[in-house]
Amino acid sequence: MSDPEIQDIQAYMTDIGQRARAAARVLARASTAAKNAALLAIAERLDRERAVIVEANRHDLESGASKGLDAALLDRLELTPGRIDAMIEGVRQVAALPDPIGAIFDLNYRPSGIQVGRMRVPLGVVGIIYESRPNVTADAAALCLKSGNAAVLRGGSESFASNQAIAVCIQSALNSTGLPEDAVQVVATTDRAAVGAMIAMPESIDVIIPRGGKGLIERISREARVPVIKHLDGICHVYIDRDADLDKAFAIALNAKTQRYGTCNTMETLLVDAPVAAAILPRLAAAYREKGVELRGCPQTCAILSEAIPATEADWDTEYLAPILSIRVVEGLDEAMDHIARHGSAHTDAIVTEDYSRARRFLREVDSSSVMVNASTRFADGFEYGLGAEIGISTDKFHARGPVGLEGLTSVKFVVLGDGEIRV
Amino acid sequence: MSDPEIQDIQAYMTDIGQRARAAARVLARASTAAKNAALLAIAERLDRERAVIVEANRHDLESGASKGLDAALLDRLELTPGRIDAMIEGVRQVAALPDPIGAIFDLNYRPSGIQVGRMRVPLGVVGIIYESRPNVTADAAALCLKSGNAAVLRGGSESFASNQAIAVCIQSALNSTGLPEDAVQVVATTDRAAVGAMIAMPESIDVIIPRGGKGLIERISREARVPVIKHLDGICHVYIDRDADLDKAFAIALNAKTQRYGTCNTMETLLVDAPVAAAILPRLAAAYREKGVELRGCPQTCAILSEAIPATEADWDTEYLAPILSIRVVEGLDEAMDHIARHGSAHTDAIVTEDYSRARRFLREVDSSSVMVNASTRFADGFEYGLGAEIGISTDKFHARGPVGLEGLTSVKFVVLGDGEIRV
Incomplete structure (x- = not known):
């Protein structure tokens, strides 16, 4: 089902990573207006291309049924009209959220005369590895875009066609609004080696967010060479x-x-x-x-x-x-x-x-x-907590804990404003 | 130079880790007054035991000189009276800092009726791996204690006797003020296998902070199975x-x-x-x-x-x-x-x-x-920025970035206050 032209998975993933890194630099300084315009254009394309998305999803469902996927999995896989509505509405809601990037806080004068504060900045490139639900493709892309991060998305093989159809909408929307297409890349192969490559590219991917069953998450956490925002048990x-x-x-x-x-x-x-x-x-x-x-x-x-x-x-x-x-x-x-x-x-x-x-x-x-x-x-949920959105729930203590919204996809840098001060 | 009774390094480190984990649970709920009393007691012991510390340091210096350590390294190793003063004063300053733990912020009402806020909490157990400067033993212990974390400290072999002498002061102070002695443990072996064990105990150590040359830091970052707060180049x-x-x-x-x-x-x-x-x-x-x-x-x-x-x-x-x-x-x-x-x-x-x-x-x-x-x-420095202290400078984006003070040794959890609310 994957692109037959992709022979060398490692080279393919390295290329994706490098393009994501380049796009991330553009995205980090994209204006709030440009990011929101891209998000609204994505929502509009998803709406306009419903028939194409449903057709791709039907292909996934048939292929899943013929492979004997169970009813619960087929249900998660299906993009009903209501779920497509919800996906589109989700992207619009992310556009309406305040832009976290560039926000300056705690800017205070120090005895030396300098002002020291902190500015919220993107993490860079976010890799998301997920299983059957194709709506994650749009959700995750929207959250990464809004927070100024490039995204590398790797969905489950059973939702391959659906994910690719959604990806086409996203990339055409990015293109039409002047943001780099490479800001959101959906991995176009079902080869499992792509996951292995993705979690071992610290030079290109800054954080991995696995979403799915505990087995997947544990395996990724164990093997990843980049930080992982992970959710394990909920007892x-x-x-x-x-x-x-x-x-x-x-x-x-x-x-x-x-x-x-x-x-x-x-x-x-x-x-x-x-x-x-x-x-x-x-x-x-x-x-x-x-x-x-x-x-x-x-x-x-x-x-x-x-x-x-x-x-x-x-x-x-x-x-x-x-x-x-x-x-x-x-x-x-x-x-x-x-x-x-x-x-x-x-x-x-x-x-x-x-x-x-x-x-x-x-x-x-x-x-x-x-x-x-x-x-x-x-x-215990990002929406109920007022985060506006949720890319996952972290059971770690490091970096992000509990429901993770846009802020979990950011870092902060120090900003210093002076008037020629030197250190004595 | 290490304790001759330590045969099985792995078992020794596992034991240290388990005791640190148990101490961390006590420390997490220790009152601000108890932590400050322990810090002031540490300062007092260091002051009282100056002669013992200097004697241990003389032993390290002689042994270093006989091994041909260069002058710069011997200088870093030396605990002059002024440096001991500074070390003691540093511990007192940490006692005077506000306690970050338990602070609640952003507590707001949500439409459902619940109040949602965030509470600052310790990370748990902090492992610090450092090289020649023995004053790091006291600095790091003080910062970990104040932030409610247990500490496992592993200093350089060249400062072994100095570190152990400082450790005795710290543990007797902890003991005298009712906090667990295991809250600060200084690894009593110079065997390099101890470092390997320390960076591979995610069940016992929550974060590793390496302080020293770039080679040490790169090696630890590459091999660690726990998060690392690291500082690489400053270009x-x-x-x-x-x-x-x-x-x-x-x-x-x-x-x-x-x-x-x-x-x-x-x-x-x-x-x-x-x-x-x-x-x-x-x-x-x-x-x-x-x-x-x-x-x-x-x-x-x-x-x-x-x-x-x-x-x-x-x-x-x-x-x-x-x-x-x-x-x-x-x-x-x-x-x-x-x-x-x-x-x-x-x-x-x-x-x-x-x-x-x-x-x-x-x-x-x-x-x-x-x-x-x-x-x-x-x-660009924790003191100049008003953080009050600095355990290091992070060149990462994840969790902590730039100068890392007490806050970098903490995480936050969500707190929810309700009046019987249920989700509909």
Whole structure:
């Protein structure tokens, strides 16, 4: 399915990298107006070329079906009219976001007389490696463009034709608005060697963002020779404290588990403080039963809830991504935080309490990318946080942590304004 | 010279890493008062144990001399009374800095009703690998402690006894103030395998900061399996624009080259706009001559300055760290910025101009960690920038860029405050 003319993958990727680096220099100083014009032109092309995109997508779907891809994967692959609408709207929304690049902050006078501040700048070239959803091609291109970065995009082989059709729209839009076409390049081969080359070109690619299954992300993180913004597990907890408002606790614990099952910010383990376990668990269990959620409990939980099956040690370390919940009764805040430190994935954890001091301790001491008081873990999301967009969620601490918006694709430099000052 | 009992370096380092990880959890929630008390206790012990430290240092110096270390290295190694004073004063200054940890910022209400903000948190465990200067042991320990990170310090073999003597003071101070001794561990072996182990323990060490020669830093960056905050070249430029105030240009170009020769923010190449070359270069050359600076010029420079010797292509890419300066006459801002993009090291670059638009373009378009208008490149420094301290200068874009103070040793997490909100 890949371009038959590409023989030497390494040379092909090196060329892509060099062209991306050159385009990045132009993009870094592109005006806000030029970037927004390009984004709106991309949205317009995607709208105008719907028929072409749908035809390419049909090709991917047929080829996927004939290869025996499962229904879930085929569903992720499909570009329905509604999904194309959402993709176009997403690009328009990125155009409407404030331009992070060039923003100067913390500009202060120093005793020497110089003014020192910081200016937000692009990272340079962003490489994104993703799997089946072709809308990522447009989303990622838009976020990289807006943040002044060149993008090298490598989608899944099953969405190859769809990605290429979207790429044609993007490049013609870039071309028509005077930005370099090489600002967004979609790798035109399904050869896996392209991924290997991409993650080993520090001279051309400044950061890799893998989006997809844990296997893909772990492999890339292990092998990459450039920084990786990565998302691994989401083993999220809600801890219902003895001083919780039990109505809030009920609403949050239900929402955190059942609003969506397959997302990384879904609660996987519920921790309940012993003094309120008998009061809250039966009510919650009834609601979970209605939603079809399987409950796996510690011995104390099982003693309260006859429907709970005994949890094994492995349950506490499992991201179910499914209608399954593990429940553990704990003796107070410290035991809850110990459990989270030992079994959590430092993604998102919440406490439900009306107690001021315990809320304050939980916020400070739980070392997760999002820490919440009296709110559902499902809020851990770039849009809900007001970032305007999200290129991913980072479970690392370095550079970016938690939901990553435009700012995660930037760096800052120091700017110094003087009047002839010298150092003495 | 290393502890003879350490047979299995890998096991020894694994143990250090695990103890650092455990200490980091305690340190992350240590109060500002507890951290400051520990820092002041360290300063007090260093002061009280001067004789022991000097004795250990004498041992290092003698052993270095007998191994034939050169005079410059022996000088860096020596702990004079003045240097011990400075080391103690440095630790006291870190105690006086504001505590970055736990600071909450950008806390705003969202339409859903939740408040979303960010809290500054430690990175976890910081590994520092350094060469001859033993004062780094105290400096690095102080900065890591204040920022709530555990530290694993691995100094040069030539300063082994000095480092161990300082380590004893640090650990006894930690002990006396109730913080875990393992919060600062100084590796007690000179075996090089310890470095290899240290840079390959992502489960125990979150970031490595190498301080020393370029060879050390390149090797560590290449082989590390954890993020590295690194400093490579400092090929810094001053560009004197046609609309420069020539008195400011003279002062800045002289200061940037001659205030100190061996520092990374020293100018290595002077770029002069053609219309002012004949006016400024002879005056500058006379001043450089007085300071004993060798001048290497492009053909136009050599035509103006008889004392300049012709520069080779290699000169534009060389960090002299010596009284040598390369000079190039350019035709305007774009040629100057092209030269900087091609030959610079993205460290620190300055323009001297009174022209508003060219100053603005230089600030935006030059992609260096510090970009200056009408100020000496020598200002690129954590203290001059008001960071209060400096653990190093990063020439990377990822995570930290330019002078790195306490903030570079931290990450941020999201905090969410709600009142029972759920996601719909």
